Amino acid sequence: MITKEQVSTAQNTWGLGVVKIGSLKENRSKCEDYTSEFLGKLYSFENGPVLFKPTKCAIEQFRATKAEALSYFIAGENRACNEDKGFAIQPWIKVRFENIGVILEDKRAIAMGNYFFTDSDGNEAKVEYTFGYKLVEGHLKIDLHHSSFPYNP
Secondary structure, eight states: OOOHHHHHHHHHHHHHHHHHHHHTTTSHHHHHHHHHHHHHHHBOGGGSOOEEEOSSOSSSOOOOSHHHHHHHHHOOTTOSSTTOOOGGGTTEEEEEEEEEEEEEOSSEEEEEEEEEEEETTSOEEEEEEEEEEEEETTEEEEEEEEEEOOOOO
16 A cells, blocks of 8 residues: 555655756756656656646646656757746745645555745745656656646636
């Protein structure tokens, strides 16, 4: 059975990875290489469909491929989706998760809550998320990533 500790570790790894991506933005080749490794390690693109709905997208709302996810995280000249600005190259200096709930099963977990992104000026952005994880060879891999800003009338 997947544990809450495994989910927490996966979330911390994801947050640290987003911070590292931003720290590499001045060295484009290293940034691209690291982000590709990050997506390969943490997302389940090679094991089947990944349902990815990023926060900052309106025209191409869903990202079904690793190339589209890479585009969302770091954009660039070869981006797969024209509206992408490179969410992870902000840069962010800290990411923290606050789970509202976690559903644990034998080989699957779903976590929902808010995560907070701190920029280099100390400003914090609150974002709602749902992440689905599946256990692949002893590691949690994301196959559902939905994220959005809180409703603001």
